[in-house]
Amino acid sequence: MPSQMRGVSALSVGILILFLGLMAKILIATIPAYYENFMLNRIVGQLSLDEASKNKTADQIRGDLNLRYTLNNVTVPASAVSINSDDSGMHFDEDYEVRNNIFGNLDVVMHFKRSFDVSGGNHSGN
Numbered sequence: 631m632p633s634q635m636r637g638v639s640a641l642s643v644g645i646l647i648l649f650l651g652l653m654a655k656i657l658i659a660t661i662p663a664y665y666e667n668f669m670l671n672r673i674v675g676q677l678s679l680d681e682a683s684k685n686k687t688a689d690q691i692r693g694d695l696n697l698r699y700t701l702n703n704v705t706v707p708a709s710a711v712s713i714n715s716d717d718s719g720m721h722f723d724e725d726y727e728v729r730n731n732i733f734g735n736l737d738v739v740m741h742f743k744r745s746f747d748v749s750g751g752n753h754s755g756n
Contacts, residue, residue: 660740
């Protein structure tokens, strides 16, 4: 029998299980918000590059956005995307945050901000 025991203690296993459970809970809380943001960016990006939308008013474009939100099951409010137009073209600015509860009074907050320009097809943001 060796003089020193080797292996992982029960305390180490318990801490590891708690850590992995917390990471899984955080991933479960954040992945849907990031997926929804990906879909929102795709919808607004496609709409900003659509030639037919260049001749539409902001209200008509907002109606198209609402329809595409419904078709793609996006629950971000339409007010999260502002539509502005000037001499250089149309500008779409999305700015919203999502709060998901982890447990108790601990929340994870994700802030999404991005802008799309119709005129040059320029996309910027994070």
